[in-house]
Amino acid sequence: MATSESSIPETMRKKVETYIFALQDEIVSAFEKIDPNAPPFKRDSWVRAHGSGGKGMSCVFSAPSPDPTSSPSAQEPNTVLEKAGVNISVVHGMLPPPAIKQMRADHSSIPYDGTSSLPFFAAGISLVVHPRNPNAPTVHANYRYFEITEPVTEGSVDPGKVVAWWFGGGSDLTPSYLYEEDAIHFHSTIKNACNQHGSELYPTFKKWCDEYFHIPHRGETRGIGGLFFDDLSSEKHTRLSDDVPRPKSAEDIFAFIQTLGNSFIPAYLPILERRMSTPTNHHQRRWQLLRRGRYVEFNLVYDRGTKFGLQTPSARIESILMSLPETARWEYMSDMGSDEASEEGKLLEVLKKPKEWV
Amino acid sequence: MATSESSIPETMRKKVETYIFALQDEIVSAFEKIDPNAPPFKRDSWVRAHGSGGKGMSCVFSAPSPDPTSSPSAQEPNTVLEKAGVNISVVHGMLPPPAIKQMRADHSSIPYDGTSSLPFFAAGISLVVHPRNPNAPTVHANYRYFEITEPVTEGSVDPGKVVAWWFGGGSDLTPSYLYEEDAIHFHSTIKNACNQHGSELYPTFKKWCDEYFHIPHRGETRGIGGLFFDDLSSEKHTRLSDDVPRPKSAEDIFAFIQTLGNSFIPAYLPILERRMSTPTNHHQRRWQLLRRGRYVEFNLVYDRGTKFGLQTPSARIESILMSLPETARWEYMSDMGSDEASEEGKLLEVLKKPKEWV
Numbered sequence: 001m002a003t004s005e006s007s008i009p010e011t012m013r014k015k016v017e018t019y020i021f022a023l024q025d026e027i028v029s030a031f032e033k034i035d036p037n038a039p040p041f042k043r044d045s046w047v048r049a050h051g052s053g054g055k056g057m058s059c060v061f062s063a064p065s066p067d068p069t070s071s072p073s074a075q076e077p078n079t080v081l082e083k084a085g086v087n088i089s090v091v092h093g094m095l096p097p098p099a100i101k102q103m104r105a106d107h108s109s110i111p112y113d114g115t116s117s118l119p120f121f122a123a124g125i126s127l128v129v130h131p132r133n134p135n136a137p138t139v140h141a142n143y144r145y146f147e148i149t150e151p152v153t154e155g156s157v158d159p160g161k162v163v164a165w166w167f168g169g170g171s172d173l174t175p176s177y178l179y180e181e182d183a184i185h186f187h188s189t190i191k192n193a194c195n196q197h198g199s200e201l202y203p204t205f206k207k208w209c210d211e212y213f214h215i216p217h218r219g220e221t222r223g224i225g226g227l228f229f230d231d232l233s234s235e236k237h238t239r240l241s242d243d244v245p246r247p248k249s250a251e252d253i254f255a256f257i258q259t260l261g262n263s264f265i266p267a268y269l270p271i272l273e274r275r276m277s278t279p280t281n282h283h284q285r286r287w288q289l290l291r292r293g294r295y296v297e298f299n300l301v302y303d304r305g306t307k308f309g310l311q312t313p314s315a316r317i318e319s320i321l322m323s324l325p326e327t328a329r330w331e332y333m334s335d336m337g338s339d340e341a342s343e344e345g346k347l348l349e350v351l352k353k354p355k356e357w358v
Numbered sequence: 359m360a361t362s363e364s365s366i367p368e369t370m371r372k373k374v375e376t377y378i379f380a381l382q383d384e385i386v387s388a389f390e391k392i393d394p395n396a397p398p399f400k401r402d403s404w405v406r407a408h409g410s411g412g413k414g415m416s417c418v419f420s421a422p423s424p425d426p427t428s429s430p431s432a433q434e435p436n437t438v439l440e441k442a443g444v445n446i447s448v449v450h451g452m453l454p455p456p457a458i459k460q461m462r463a464d465h466s467s468i469p470y471d472g473t474s475s476l477p478f479f480a481a482g483i484s485l486v487v488h489p490r491n492p493n494a495p496t497v498h499a500n501y502r503y504f505e506i507t508e509p510v511t512e513g514s515v516d517p518g519k520v521v522a523w524w525f526g527g528g529s530d531l532t533p534s535y536l537y538e539e540d541a542i543h544f545h546s547t548i549k550n551a552c553n554q555h556g557s558e559l560y561p562t563f564k565k566w567c568d569e570y571f572h573i574p575h576r577g578e579t580r581g582i583g584g585l586f587f588d589d590l591s592s593e594k595h596t597r598l599s600d601d602v603p604r605p606k607s608a609e610d611i612f613a614f615i616q617t618l619g620n621s622f623i624p625a626y627l628p629i630l631e632r633r634m635s636t637p638t639n640h641h642q643r644r645w646q647l648l649r650r651g652r653y654v655e656f657n658l659v660y661d662r663g664t665k666f667g668l669q670t671p672s673a674r675i676e677s678i679l680m681s682l683p684e685t686a687r688w689e690y691m692s693d694m695g696s697d698e699a700s701e702e703g704k705l706l707e708v709l710k711k712p713k714e715w716v
Contacts, residue, residue, distance in 0.1 A: 044691070060690045064644070085690060217668045217675050289685070296686070297679075300658040301668060310575045310659060317575050318691050321655075326689065327647070328654070330682040332418045332443060333402070 012165065012250050013121055016145040017090050019254075020125040021057070023143075023261045024088050027127065028059045030265050034273060035080040039063055046316065052093025058319055059086045062326065080276045082132040085322035090123040092159075095148065103148070106231040106238065107164040110148055119160060121147040124169075125261070126305075128323040129268075134288035136275035137175035137182065138223070138295065139268045140323070142305075143257050144168050167253050168230035171264060172209055173271075174223030174295060176288040178347045180357075182271045183224050187357035189267035190227055190260065197256040198246040204239050205229045210354040215298050220351040222298045227260070287336050287344050289329035296328045370523065370608050371479055374503040375448050377612075378483040379415070381501075381619045382446050385485065386417045388623050392631060393438040397421055404674065410451025416677055417444045420684065438634045440490040443680035448481040450517075453506065461506070464589040464596065465522040468506055477518060479505040482527075483619070484663075486681040487626075492646035494633035495533035495540065496581070496653065497626045498681070500663075501615050502526050525611050526588035529622060530567055531629075532581030532653060534646040536705045538715075540629045541582050545715035547625035548585055548618065555614040556604040562597050563587045568712040573656050578709040580656045585618070645694050645702050647687035654686045 028041050041059040048054040061084040063077040094117040095103070104110050110118070124144030131138070145167050150160035173186045187206070194202035209228035213221050231237060234248050247253045299306050309320035337344040386399050399417040406412040419442040421435040452475040453461070462468050468476070482502030489496070503525050508518035531544045545564070552560035567586035571579050589595060592606050605611045657664050667678035695702040 042690075058690070062690060064689065083688075083690070217673075217678075293682070296654060297658060300655060301665075315575070320575075321688060322690050324651070324688040327685060327687050329685050330441075330679060331684065332400075332416070332420060332441070332680050333676050 012145065012254065013123065013147065013159075015254060016123045016257075019258060019261070020088050020123060020143065023264075024057065024059060024086050024125055027264060028086050030269060031061070031081065031084065031129070034269065034276075038077075038079040038081065041084070041086070048091065048314065048316070052091065052314070054089060054091030054093075056087065056089035056091075056316075056319070058088075058322065060084065060322065078132075080131060080133075080136075080272070082130050083326040084127070084129040085319075086125070086127040086129075087319050087322060088123075088125050089316075089319065092119065092121040094118065095120045100148075103164070107148070107166065107233070107235060109235065110164045111150075116151070118163070119149045119151060121149070121159065126323075127264075129272075130292070130325045131272060131276060133276050133278055134176045134280050134284040135179070135278040136272050137173045138292075138325070139171070139173055141171035141261075141264050142169050143261050145254075145257075164233070164235075165250065166231045166233040166235075167257050168232065169257060169260065170205065170209055170226060170228035171260070171267065172213055172223055172226030172228070173268075174291070175347065176291045177284070177343055178224070178350060179271075179275070182275070183350075183355075183357045185271060186224075186226065186267050189263055191358050193259045193263035193267075194227070194256075196259055197252070198244060200240060200244040201229075201246060201256070202227070206356075208239060213298065215294060215302065217301075218294060218297070220294065220348065221354055222295060222351075224350055224357070225354055232256075286329065289327055290331060290334060290336060291347075292325040292328040293330045296324055299323055370503065370612065371481065371505065371517075373612060374481045374615075377616060377619070378446050378481060378501065381622075382415065382417060382444050382483055385622060386444050388627060389419070389439065389442065389487070392627070392634075396435075396437040396439065399442070399444070406449065406672070406674070410449065410672070412447060412449030412451075414445065414447035414449075414674075414677070416446075416680065418442065418680065436490075438489060438491075438494075438630070440488050441684040442485070442487040443677075444483070444485040444487075445677050445680060446481075446483050447674075447677065450477065450479045452476065453478045458506075461522070465506070465524065465591070465593060467593065468522045474509070476521070477507045477509060479507070479517065484681075485622075487630075488650070488683045489630060489634060491634050491636055492534045492638050492642040493537070493636040494630050495531045496650075496683075497529070497531055499529035499619075499622050500527050501619050503612075503615075522591070522593075523608065524589045524591040524593075525615055526590065527615060527618065528563065528567055528584060528586035529618070529625065530571055530581055530584030530586070531626075532649070533705065534649045535642070535701055536582070536708060537629075537633070540633070541708075541713075541715045543629060544582075544584065544625050547621055549716050551617045551621035551625075552585070552614075554617055555610070556602065558598060558602040559587075559604060559614070560585070564714075566597060571656065573652060573660065575659075576652060576655070578652065578706065579712055580653060580709075582708055582715070583712055590614075644687065647685055648689065648692060648694060649705075650683040650686040651688045654682055657681055 032040055041061045044058040046056050061081045063079045096117050097114055100110060100112050100118055104112055126142040128140045147162055148164045149162050152160040191202040205227040206225060209225045210221055212228045215222060232253050240246050247256045306320055309315045337348045339345050390398055399419045402416040404414050419439045421437045454475050455472055458468060458470050458476055462470050484500040486498045505520055506522045507520050510518040549560040563585040564583060567583045568579055570586045590611050598604050605614045664678055667673045695706045697703050
């Protein structure tokens with residue numbers, strides 16, 4: 001178990017761990033507060049002893065629909081959320097040579113001899129929230145810290161010397177119906193958060209987000225974007241010039257991560273609150289489920305984290321696939337969205353051609 | 359357009375094309391006959407001119423649910439099928455060197471110089487039928503013919519000399535609830551079809567099917583199996599010893615394919631007919647939708663045809679994703695199926711450990 005870290009109170013490992021657990025609690029409480037009659041999130045702590053070590057906590061919301069045969073009026077529960085997960089994981093283990101080789105592209109400080117494995121540590125928070133109302137957007141956020149260390153002797157309590165570390169993360173919005181004021185609110189909130197740490201961060205990570213959450217076979221982005229970034233450390237960064245001011249020390253990047261993490265609630269909750277009770281109909285629900293089908297397509301076919309997770313033999317599948325919506329729908333040659341002037345068509349337009357919102 | 363083939367009436371290309379169009383018509387008619395009040399399949403011919411050439415016909419069934427707000431009693435249409443597609447495609451184009459290199463593993467006759475592309479031709483029928491009743495299983499079948507030829511001069515009407523050809527295909531059943539008699543009926547029908555062409559075909563292709571339709575991250579097969587095979591030609595086959603009697607000439611393999619194709623209706627329709635009106639409830643529907651989630655996971659993450667299709671720039675996405683169910687569901691740590699003695703648990707048992715049905 002990861003007891004070794006706790007003996008070194010001021011390591012970045014520990015700081016990140018403490019921060020993400022607090023953020024998880026804050027976010028889950030915020031969602032519970034806006035819907036006090038809904039069942040609480042299910043809090044589910046886990047410990048992984050198999051192979052490598054780790055621990056985590058899943059906080060998951062679900063409200064399975066009641067049996068419509070027993071009560072004809074009760075078709076759908078009327079909770080604000082339909083399915084949501086806010087997960088923490090703090091894991092460590094050994095990286096095999098092929099994984100090291102790949103990571104060296106962005107982190108030249110990692111020693112690589114083609115045969116040795118290296119210890120890694122990863123801590124992160126990952127969340128996906130699918131509200132029930134088709135007018136309220138799905139949201140995703142993820143913040144993570146990764147460390148690679150020198151090998152240590154069996155039984156040593158201290159981790160080896162850190163040879164590489166970086167932060168990654170982001171947050172993005174996936175509406176079924178486009179409300180421009182929501183898109184603008186979400187993007188301005190995260191832009192303001194970024195700007196406290198450097199003016200190039202928002203434009204660079206906004207663009208990266210549009211590129212990352214792209215579904216090539218549909219020619220659409222998954223949603224209306226937000227931020228996406230990886231490999232943020234003191235080393236050279238492929239997308240950020242060394243000339244522009246940006247957080248470079250571990251402390252400064254961690255401060256940036258905290259500003260972003262803390263901006264999640266102000267960026268998303270006001271949107272959820274103003275859309276969660278919008279009158280809706282079967283047509284809108286159908287479109288929402290079709291859009292959730294696209295969400296499934298992106299996550300299962302393209303998302304790097306999901307693909308990596310599914311290929312990891314001892315991975316916790318339930319945590320990896322927590323991001324999938326409760327229900328998704330596929331229609332052959334659906335007519336929905338084909339009329340450019342319709343509300344569905346207006347969404348598709350911005351998914352086919354990402355827009356600058358702020 | 360692919361007019362060049364029609365000028366050579368007796369080529370295998372033409373024979374396969376004629377056969378699969380007739381089979382498609384026969385299968386679609388059979389489904390329409392058992393549910394005369396349902397809307398007919400939508401027949402949708404297409405021609406691809408962009409890049410390479412091709413044509414096809416999609417026959418698709420859907421019955422979108424009516425608006426429940428307008429008629430409280432009409433929650434779900436009461437059609438036998440929920441979503442179904444029976445597709446034909448007859449395409450030709452150029453195979454790039456990496457694809458040729460991969461195909462040479464099983465077809466050493468293909469010339470490969472690392473830089474040239476080679477013309478290919480592919481004709482196939484592919485079908486997926488998702489019935490509405492949770493007691494009626496989903497079925498999939500696919501039969502295809504592939505040919506690689508020598509390059510021809512621009513504008514030539516005849517295709518070049520065939521340098522490699524092969525058949526592939528199979529059919530498999532995916533129930534949400536296990537009825538042993540259905541599994542036995544399906545497997546005996548296809549085993550009898552196989553046995554007319556060689557006694558090793560069923561055991562070899564049954565095993566291959568269990569291996570292929572495996573979802574590693576779930577430790578489950580997609581369904582209760584059937585047949586899967588590929589690369590069947592006069593060349594050596596990696597899974598069939600040269601000592602055992604098996605169809606080897608193009609004519610004999612085509613005869614085998616026809617026996618299998620013709621066995622689809624007798625293998626599946628009696629099962630559908632005896633399960634399509636079984637009384638059902640919300641609990642069963644929920645389980646069926648969870649199982650459809652697994653179907654989506656397999657098809658998007660592992661199915662070679664789907665993955666290949668999604669990566670092909672000019673591919674017809676609607677045809678490729680036709681196999682997806684109308685609705686699928688994901689629950690975090692679902693309790694359904696965890697009780698081994700339940701009907702859901704009994705299905706999981708045979709998915710975790712494939713069984714010999716006949």
